[in-house]
Amino acid sequence: MTETLVRYEDPAPGVARIVLARADKHNAINPKMIFAVNDAFDRALADDSVKVIILAADGRNFSAGHDITETVEMYQADMQERSPRVSGWSGFNEPETHGWYAAEKEGYLESARRWRNISKPTICAVQGKCIAGALIFAWVCDIIIASKNAVFSDPVATFGMPSVEWLGHPWELGPRKAKEFLFTSDSWSADEAHRLGMVNHVVELDDLADFTLAMAQKIATKPSFALKLAKEAVNKTLDIQGQMNAIDAAFYLHHLGHTQNFRLFGWGMDPTNTPALATVPKKPA
Numbered sequence: 469m470t471e472t473l474v475r476y477e478d479p480a481p482g483v484a485r486i487v488l489a490r491a492d493k494h495n496a497i498n499p500k501m502i503f504a505v506n507d508a509f510d511r512a513l514a515d516d517s518v519k520v521i522i523l524a525a526d527g528r529n530f531s532a533g534h535d536i537t538e539t540v541e542m543y544q545a546d547m548q549e550r551s552p553r554v555s556g557w558s559g560f561n562e563p564e565t566h567g568w569y570a571a572e573k574e575g576y577l578e579s580a581r582r583w584r585n586i587s588k589p590t591i592c593a594v595q596g597k598c599i600a601g602a603l604i605f606a607w608v609c610d611i612i613i614a615s616k617n618a619v620f621s622d623p624v625a626t627f628g629m630p631s632v633e634w635l636g637h638p639w640e641l642g643p644r645k646a647k648e649f650l651f652t653s654d655s656w657s658a659d660e661a662h663r664l665g666m667v668n669h670v671v672e673l674d675d676l677a678d679f680t681l682a683m684a685q686k687i688a689t690k691p692s693f694a695l696k697l698a699k700e701a702v703n704k705t706l707d708i709q710g711q712m713n714a715i716d717a718a719f720y721l722h723h724l725g726h727t728q729n730f731r732l733f734g735w736g737m738d739p740t741n742t743p744a745l746a747t748v749p750k751k752p753a
Contacts, residue, residue, distance in 0.1 A: 474504035475526075476511060477602035479681055482519040482688030483724030484512040488605075491527025497601050499546035499575050504556055505605075506579055509586055519692050520684040521586070523609055523681045524593040524677070530618070533632075536737070547571040568736065569723050576604065576633035577719050581712070584608040585703060587696045589687055593680040594618045594658075595673055600632050607636040610699060612666065613680045614658040615673040620666070623653035628738025629725045635718030639711055640666040 477485040486508040488495040495501075496514045505523075513523045525531060538546075544567050547560040555578035559570045583590070592609035598620050606612050616706040622632055630650070631637060637646035641664050649656065687695065708711075726736045733739060 471500075473501040473600050474508050476508045479522070480685050480688075483522065483681065484508075484515070484518045484520075485522040485524055485681075486512070488523075488525035488531060491525075493535070494529045494532035494597070494624075495525050495527060495602070496532045496536040497605070498538055499543060499550070499571075502575050502579050502653075503550055503554075506582070509583060513586060513588065515744045516692075517620045519588060519688040519690075519695060521590045522591065522593060522680055522684055523590060523605060524680070525595070527596070529596035530594045530598045531605065532597060533600035533602045543575075544568070544571045547574055554582055564730070565727055568726060568730075572633055572723070572726075573719070576601065577715075580608050580634045581715075587699065588692075589695050589699055591680055591687075593676050594620075594667075595676055597621075597655075600624055603636065604632060604634040606635065607640055607666075610666045611683070611700040612661075613669050613676065613683070614661060614667045616658055616670055617673055618661070618667075618670075619655045620658075620661050621653065622649060623656040624737075625650055626653050626741050628729050630721050631718065633719055633722055635715050635722075638714070639706065641665075648689055662701065663727055666721065 472489050475487040475489045477487060479485050483741060488501070488505075490501060492498065509521065512518045544560045547570070557570050557574045557578065559566055560574070561567055562570065589611070589663060590609040591611045592606045593613050593615075594606055595615040595618055598606055598618060598624050603620065603622055622637070624630075624632060637649060640646075641649055645664055648654075658667060658670045662670045669679065669683075691726060699710055729736055729738050
């Protein structure tokens with residue numbers, strides 16, 4: 469039986485809703501889910517009646533982040549099987565750094581870049597936990613609506629990594645709070661995220677879907693071309709400020725962290741500070 473990873477909905481005229489549908493696994497993200505989301509975005513882009521796209525999730529939590537139960541080999545195999553691809557990268561099954569870099573570049577960096585630049589306005593509705601790789605899904609959207617129980621964190625410094633693959637942190641939080649967020653691995657509330665400007669609105673959990681849809685419907689009353697131009701104007705401003713170059717540079721450092729961990733532990737993350745990962749064998753010296 470094929471697992472349903474993503475659901476596509478038409479909740480109102482002019483609005484498409486993409487729903488992460490892996491609630492039993494807290495919407496943990498694997499390559500198959502990434503490509504299912506990408507296909508759903510393609511469907512919304514191809515439909516000229518759709519003017520606004522909502523990204524939401526089933527269950528208690530928006531997403532627990534990367535599905536770390538998958539091995540590197542499983543991850544790379546998923547990437548290799550994908551056709552068409554999101555970007556022009558290849559070599560996912562090559563050994564060592566070559567294959568791992570290619571797989572993560574395609575699956576996390578280039579997919580995020582593509583979704584960030586989708587011409588139609590996007591709104592992310594976040595409830596519960598939004599951890600590590602899940603931040604990428606939220607941050608590439610134009611607007612974020614969070615329920616009061618939403619909690620945001622990027623704990624990967626605990627795993628020996630500088631950040632997730634998409635370093636949106638300085639742009640979303642400002643440089644000093646970005647450093648605190650990364651250095652401490654603390655979880656921050658929806659109210660704190662709103663205070664810092666990362667979240668547009670905080671609402672009751674029961675109101676999250678309706679509030680998000682109402683905003684999407686309001687935006688959808690505007691001329692489609694005007695919306696696209698407004699989005700591109702803001703994104704180009706960020707580009708001129710260096711956002712994309714900074715995110716690319718941070719991705720290289722991300723893989724330097726992976727390489728160090730592979731050399732020390734035979735795995736992409738450092739398991740020594742995380743009991744759940746402590747059984748991962750170290751690579752022989």
